[in-house]
Amino acid sequence: MSEKIAVLGAGSWGSILANLLDENGHDVSLWSYKQDQVDELNQHHTNTHYIKDFTYSETLVAYSDLKAALKDATTVLFVVPTKAVRSVASQTKRALAELHTKPALIHASKGIEQDTYKRVSEILAEEIPAESRQSITVLSGPSHAEDVAKKDITLVTAASTDLSAAEHVQKLFMNRYFRVYTNTDVIGVEIAAALKNIIALGTGALHGLGYGDNAKAALMTRGLAEISRLGASFGANPLTFIGLAGVGDIIVTGTSHNSRNWRAGDELGKGQSLEEVIDTMGMVIEGVATTKSAYELAKQRGVDMPITTAIYQVLYEGKDIREAISDLMQREGRSEF
Numbered sequence: 001m002s003e004k005i006a007v008l009g010a011g012s013w014g015s016i017l018a019n020l021l022d023e024n025g026h027d028v029s030l031w032s033y034k035q036d037q038v039d040e041l042n043q044h045h046t047n048t049h050y051i052k053d054f055t056y057s058e059t060l061v062a063y064s065d066l067k068a069a070l071k072d073a074t075t076v077l078f079v080v081p082t083k084a085v086r087s088v089a090s091q092t093k094r095a096l097a098e099l100h101t102k103p104a105l106i107h108a109s110k111g112i113e114q115d116t117y118k119r120v121s122e123i124l125a126e127e128i129p130a131e132s133r134q135s136i137t138v139l140s141g142p143s144h145a146e147d148v149a150k151k152d153i154t155l156v157t158a159a160s161t162d163l164s165a166a167e168h169v170q171k172l173f174m175n176r177y178f179r180v181y182t183n184t185d186v187i188g189v190e191i192a193a194a195l196k197n198i199i200a201l202g203t204g205a206l207h208g209l210g211y212g213d214n215a216k217a218a219l220m221t222r223g224l225a226e227i228s229r230l231g232a233s234f235g236a237n238p239l240t241f242i243g244l245a246g247v248g249d250i251i252v253t254g255t256s257h258n259s260r261n262w263r264a265g266d267e268l269g270k271g272q273s274l275e276e277v278i279d280t281m282g283m284v285i286e287g288v289a290t291t292k293s294a295y296e297l298a299k300q301r302g303v304d305m306p307i308t309t310a311i312y313q314v315l316y317e318g319k320d321i322r323e324a325i326s327d328l329m330q331r332e333g334r335s336e337f
């Protein structure tokens, strides 16, 4: 059944998901806080800074006025960088109160908030209380916008503690190239989604330094092991980490030139400073902030996360990458499980 859906955030992922929902027959409004981007989308049906050589559906309408974008929406999809979720959610709550609507919420952001260590669904639940909304679902998995733009086969997971909400999201998004599974483990899916970005920074750095496939496979595997340990400390389902949001997303982000996290790591490995890498990317590199959150969270919870710690030391304490790798390799031998 066709729905009115507001998509908040018109970067690579928000704009491509909005286009997919439009193609699936929904009435979609796409919000961006940048007027020039809204004008480009409405006049030329392009979003050149984020996705090159792609023409968006003519029926997809962009707005810079949040309340206008949210009008009559029965579902709201948040796709802004994690650091912007709280402020966009708080503006959304005010607009929904004026509109007297109570939509279902979905988010597709992958990060852990700095200082609070909140997952994105927790931020949404705090800023938009239950009386102002329906359920919250997270959409996650191995999914670069560039591949979805090409209608390349993509499989993701929709996770909500309310299975019927996840099934609803599954129906909204599924089509011949985009397949959605359901999951009720919101904690596991959000932790896996956020922390795989740290590992992608690492595999990118290995690539930039000239290391081979063995090293990258090792980092992804042991990275997933420590992500699973952190997830387990919050009661996540261990199976989630061998699913799409876990191993699936580590593979795609940890090996792909499309990944901003991987590319950032590659540039770091080649000797650029973190500031230079952030300045030239021009898009969000979620792994940078999430490395700090995950490092502090692991310390707080007493979870052993040596790879996250090493990447934190490189990004935030100026440790040389080769020295960080050498220190990881010289840790005392231990049992794999």
Ligand SMILES: NC(=O)c1ccc[n+]([C@@H]2O[C@H](COP(=O)([O-])OP(=O)(O)OC[C@H]3O[C@@H](n4cnc5c(N)ncnc54)[C@H](O)[C@@H]3O)[C@@H](O)[C@H]2O)c1
Residues within 6 Å of the ligand: 009, 010, 011, 012, 013, 014, 015, 032, 033, 034, 050, 079, 080, 081, 082, 083, 084, 087, 088, 108, 109, 110, 111, 143, 144, 145, 146, 282, 283, 284, 286
């Ligand atoms: N790009 C992908 O392929 C992809 C896939 C899956 C998940 N994600 C996740 O989706 C989220 C968004 O990523 P993206 O790739 O679309 O990012 P992006 O950098 O391409 O764009 C982010 C968008 O958010 C907007 N924005 C930034 N700060 C804002 C603020 N304070 N208030 C309002 N809007 C703001 C920007 O203008 C931009 O339009 C991230 O958490 C990312 O991890 C991205």
Ligand SMILES: O=P(O)(O)OC[C@H](O)CO
Residues within 6 Å of the ligand: 110, 141, 142, 143, 144, 197, 200, 249, 252, 253, 258, 259, 260, 261, 262, 284, 285, 286
């Ligand atoms: O480009 P990245 O590194 O933000 O990764 C995008 C998606 O999370 C891949 O699943």
